[in-house]
Amino acid sequence: MKLSELRQQTPLVFNYANYVTPQLVANVVNVIGGSPIMAREIEEFKDLVSLSDAIVVNTGTWQREELPATIKLIQLANQTETVVVLDPVAVAIPSRSVPVKSLISESQVNIIRGNAAEIAWFADVDFASHGIDATGDGDVAYIAKLAAQKTGAIIALSGKKDVISDGESTISIATDVPLLATNVGTGDALSALIGAFNGDSISLDNTVRAMATMKLAGLKATKKVATPGYFSNQLLDELYLLPEEELEDFIKQEVTHD
């Protein structure tokens, strides 16, 4: 959906969040115009999925015992055709990849949002990482396309250059906003934004719009502040104030088709 539609429809975004960044994730959903809810109680899943427009599963602080509940959550969303976004934090670490493999084989994730190292794992390509951060170099457009073909999901690869691919079309936004990488959780919040923008229907365009929203708000914040603490607050303000026309112009100017 477009930003004005998002603000009108206030999509309910159910975040199965990590315990590091839920406040940032909830606020980003809120200031853009959506409505966040965080939960992890299996007894609540049926009700919550029936009320939600998007489900965002973040495995950042996941415990292995949560796997059956998470599969159940995504299966419920699949039954109601509610979009599911997966944020597979540091999935390339071998012990972390085991439960994610089960998750994606037993339930259908529609969109996977991760940094280059996380997405490279789905593509079966080596890419250097350091904990939650991607540190390597590689052909990110190729990696995103390959990951989309292997998983059947839309891939939203974030970084200096963002890439969105469904395995056929591949789209890039190469706008460098280094301060976005200084705040832990902008990626988590981006995954929730992707959920919100895809709340009415799942598409490459809606995913591009969500990625462009974070880049543009970050770019605007960078023009006003220069350090990470102020940047975090300014980013929320820029998301809150973002004019739809500016976002659509930014997409026209910055988006390239590979």
Ligand SMILES: Nc1ncnc2c1ncn2[C@@H]1O[C@H](COP(=O)(O)OP(=O)(O)OP(=O)(O)O)[C@@H](O)[C@H]1O
């Ligand atoms: N070097 C960079 N230059 C420009 N923008 C960046 C850079 N690195 C990240 N970003 C932007 O930061 C946002 C988050 O992406 P990132 O790849 O850092 O996610 P992440 O590694 O999952 O972060 P986190 O785990 O801290 O939430 C995206 O909007 C992305 O475009």
Ligand SMILES: Cc1ncsc1CCO
């Ligand atoms: C730091 C950290 N550790 C697990 S999740 C998380 C937040 C970034 O995804």
Ligand SMILES: [Mg+2]
């Ligand atoms: Mg992350």
